[in-house]
């Protein structure tokens with residue numbers, strides 16, 4: 001469960017990108033964050049995923065108040081989150097499999113188990129046959145799917161994405177939506193910032209609409 005109470009983020013310079021935002025996301029829910037460009041979607045995603053700290057308000061995830069935690073405790077908490085950003089930050093000097101292996105190596109898994117899990121993650125996103133490919137040789141949609149495999153390989157309880165279909169054609173965007181829907185179906189909490197009308201129509205009751213940093217619907 002994710003509970004945000006009166007979250008506010010003021011950037012240096014004074015701009016309040018997120019203002020007094022409160023919501024509750026139950027475990028296993030799919031929730032979309034939408035709104036015009038500059039409404040604060042990315043900032044809210046960064047707050048929920050603990051990349052940014054709020055200026056005011058609190059964020060409780062699975063009963064733990066993250067705003068009260070020391071910075072040193074954050075890496076541990078972040079393991080609950082799988083993050084997918086529009087700019088996927090893939091490593092272009094390594095093959096697809098090695099990109100997905102990286103979080104497991106950081107977590108200290110044995111090589112054999114790590115490879116097994118990374119291949120299972122690639123299989124879930126339909127990329128197992130491309131495990132040896134360099135990301136540069138993959139299409140935009142495939143690169144996004146690779147980023148999803150990397151995000152889920154540590155089995156996060158919450159999958160958070162910022163405009164995951166932003167740069168994709170409608171066919172690739174539909175594939176990405178189905179992958180997120182599959183994770184939602186097996187009980188993963190999914191939070192996605194998106195403009196994509198297909199998603200918004202499908203998950204209509206669970207849409208948080210922002211306008212100038214405030215929740216308006």
Ligand SMILES: Nc1ncnc2c1ncn2[C@@H]1O[C@H](COP(=O)(O)OP(=O)(O)OP(=O)(O)O)[C@@H](O)[C@H]1O
Pocket residue numbers: 011012013015016017035036037038039040041042043044
């Ligand atoms: N690091 C930062 N420092 C200062 N201002 C920022 C920073 N990041 C974002 N902003 C400002 O905060 C506001 C909200 O930005 P944010 O990126 O959260 O919006 P968004 O809804 O995700 O927009 P878009 O759909 O265009 O990505 C904007 O006015 C933006 O310029």
